[in-house]
Amino acid sequence: xxxxxxxxxxxxxxxxxxxxxxxxxxxxxxxxxxxxxxxxxxxxxxxxxxxxxxxxxxxxxxxxxxxxxxxxxxxxxxxxxxxxxxxxxxxxxxxxxxxxxxxxxxxxxxxxxxxxxxxxxxxxxxxxxxxxxxxxxxxxxxxxxxxxxxxxx
Ligand SMILES: Cc1cc2nc3c(=O)[nH]c(=O)nc-3n(C[C@H](O)[C@H](O)[C@H](O)COP(=O)(O)O)c2cc1C
Numbered sequence: 318x319x320x321x322x323x324x325x326x327x328x329x330x331x332x333x334x335x336x337x338x339x340x341x342x343x344x345x346x347x348x349x350x351x352x353x354x355x356x357x358x359x360x361x362x363x364x365x366x367x368x369x370x371x372x373x374x375x376x377x378x379x380x381x382x383x384x385x386x387x388x389x390x391x392x393x394x395x396x397x398x399x400x401x402x403x404x405x406x407x408x409x410x411x412x413x414x415x416x417x418x419x420x421x422x423x424x425x426x427x428x429x430x431x432x433x434x435x436x437x438x439x440x441x442x443x444x445x446x447x448x449x450x451x452x453x454x455x456x457x458x459x460x461x462x463x464x465x466x467x468x469x470x
Pocket of ligand 1: 331333382384412418421
């Protein structure tokens with residue numbers, strides 16, 4: 318059993334929906350999973366547990382599309398001084414195909430992970446368009462998270 322912390326930002330509720338499915342699936346697999354909105358999370362929360370999953374949608378900021386959800390950006394800025402070099406992270410990103418830079422939040426989350434020299438447990442989960450109806454993809458990814466955690470032991 319692993320201790321997994323999911324930290325997310327969600328403005329219209331899509332990422333929140335995905336993280337609930339993810340957390341339920343990870344708990345069903347026997348893990349201890351917590352879900353925290355990044356507005357309430359501290360930088361130290363990134364260093365807790367066996368795995369941290371960062372999740373958010375892609376937004377426009379300062380007039381440019383393809384950016385991080387602004388609350389996730391603020392959270393990662395708050396965490397700029399924390400040492401994550403011994404940590405393993407996983408990433409969930411959402412986007413919409415009506416935008417040119419579809420799902421680019423994943424690129425920004427990966428840049429953060431790499432700058433922090435944190436390991437990646439498995440390739441990110443990208444959810445394009447409304448998550449409703451994509452529940453099986455989320456559960457499938459949760460299964461891969463479990464498998465990757467078992468292989469890591
Ligand atoms: C103002 C705004 C800007 C957005 N910009 C992008 C974008 O640049 N690229 C993209 O793929 N999706 C973009 N989206 C779509 C969201 O990423 C998508 O709807 C996501 O599921 C929202 O997740 P959330 O409700 O958890 O915040 C944008 C949505 C809004 C409302």
